[in-house]
Amino acid sequence: MAVSSAPGKVYLFGEHAVVYGEPAVPCAIELRARVDVEQRTDSKLRVHAEDLSLDGFTVEYAGEPEGRPDVDVSESLLNAAMGYVDSAIEQVRDVTGEDDVGFDVTIESDIPLGAGLGSSAAVAVAAIDAGTRELGTTLEIDELAERAYRTEHEVQGGQASRADTFCSATGGAVRVEGDDCRSLEAPELPIVIGFDGGAGDTGELVAGVRDLREEYEFAADTVEAIGDIVRRGEDALAAGDIEELGRLMNFNHGLLSALGVSSRTLDSMVWAARDAGALGAKLTGAGGGGCIVGLDDTNETETALSYTLGCEDAFRAELAETGVERLE
Ligand SMILES: Nc1ncnc2c1ncn2[C@@H]1O[C@H](COP(=O)(O)OP(=O)(O)O)[C@@H](O)[C@H]1O
Ligand SMILES: C[C@@](O)(CCOP(=O)(O)O)CC(=O)O
Ligand SMILES: [Mg+2]
Structure with a gap:
């Protein structure tokens, strides 16, 4: 089993505009998502995500090919909820070349979902990091950030910036403009x-x-x-x-x-x-x-x-x- 955690973030400036090539400055904060990944003997993906609660339901779901969870919510809501983890696991398969590998994935997170604190990026970063390490590959931080960005890009309908994922992968305060991602010196901020x-x-x-x-x-x-x-x-x-x-x-x-x-x-x-x-x-x-x-x-x-x-x-x-x- 491999376990990784990654932090959430706040934007000091620049969200949304960063999607169109303007710079942004997010700042990682001490609220984390922790993801455990264990390889299975078959090619199935089972995801235990107890915090995943939307409109009052909580699910433990199995991704493809085991099928959708049996809950009474719309397909689009479910896709939005499951998309990040499914897509992060696709990145793990892609980067390692192990297309048929299956996993048990468990997510625990302090970061409220969908609240602007970057839970999706933290989950993507931690899941890709733990998933690749479980298969014996340790990614460089830049490659990890890039792979997590592709996850966000896919789930957000082809429009995303590298800001959240780079910030979550590297920590600290960062500056992102297009594909130019760097760390910043920042004073103590209250x-x-x-x-x-x-x-x-x-x-x-x-x-x-x-x-x-x-x-x-x-x-x-x-x-x-x-x-x-x-x-x-x-x-x-x-x-x-x-x-x-x-x-x-x-x-x-x-x-x-x-x-x-x-x-x-x-x-x-x-x-x-x-x-x-x-x-x-x-x-x-x-x-x-x-x-x-x-x-x-x-x-x-x-x-x-x-x-x-x-x-x-x-x-x-x-x-x-x-x-x-x-x-x-
Ligand atoms: N603890 C978690 N377990 C499973 N999935 C999570 C968890 N936290 C976040 N996610 C995924 O991230 C999505 C929320 O991301 P998003 O809408 O970008 O908001 P934010 O990144 O601001 O929290 C959730 O719908 C879910 O797919
Ligand atoms: C709106 C945006 O700039 C930030 C989204 O942040 P969050 O997922 O709401 O934490 C989108 C992006 O940069 O991909
Ligand atoms: Mg997000």
Whole structure:
């Protein structure tokens, strides 16, 4: 058996725009997905994913060729739920050339699903890493990140960036622009997260921004303006200017909101954080529902969020210095 874990992330800046070649700066956080992979004697794939709960059902499912789980939900919901693991295992088969190999895969994760904290990337990175090691191949981190990116690309309907997967594989703060992925020096950041208990469908939200960009020139300009914010943000990060970082995060949230990916609860958590004195606050990840990220080194934001209608959980997040961890 091989066991790997990989962290989730928050976006300081640049989600969505990064899909169209603008830069983005995500930052790995100490919430992890852990994946155990054990080779089977047959070619079946069985996935135990106790956290995989969508619209109130929890499944232990077997991927192809054992068939779909017997649960009463739509095919598309099920595909969205199972897609990342199935596709990660396909990458393991592809990179090792062992097309007919079967696995038992067990996933345990601290990262809420579909909430913008990169659970999909963490699961893909950890699953590919453990799966390849189970077959005796240890991938270089860059290759691992690339393979995990292909998983996200496939499941998100052909549109994804390398940001989440590179960040999860390497840890720390990173900068991603197209296929140029690098690590950044980052100061200690007082990260606070608010979670509305909900989720957004990454593929759908990405498609929504794509349609807007195609229809309106000003939406395409908005995406480019996010790129400008990210470039300013990098300077602020390098200078350790947290106040400027906060202002830029606020601006970034406004533009994401204009692109239609915020929600009432995300907006109210963002405002609660700002009213409490956060230096900045924005949604993180695909949006639609899920998490916001704020910067505040006092307890005020966390406290204010915990009293905010629609906020289910508020907590501080530490930067994860290490990306993938090879546990067994
Ligand atoms: N603990 C888990 N077990 C199984 N699959 C998971 C787990 N966490 C995440 N996933 C996969 O990732 C998907 C959520 O990814 P996504 O919509 O991109 O949101 P995010 O990456 O922001 O959490 C889930 O639908 C599921 O397919
Ligand atoms: C919206 C996007 O920029 C980030 C999605 O992040 P998450 O899956 O919501 O954590 C999509 C991508 O970069 O592939
Ligand atoms: Mg994701």
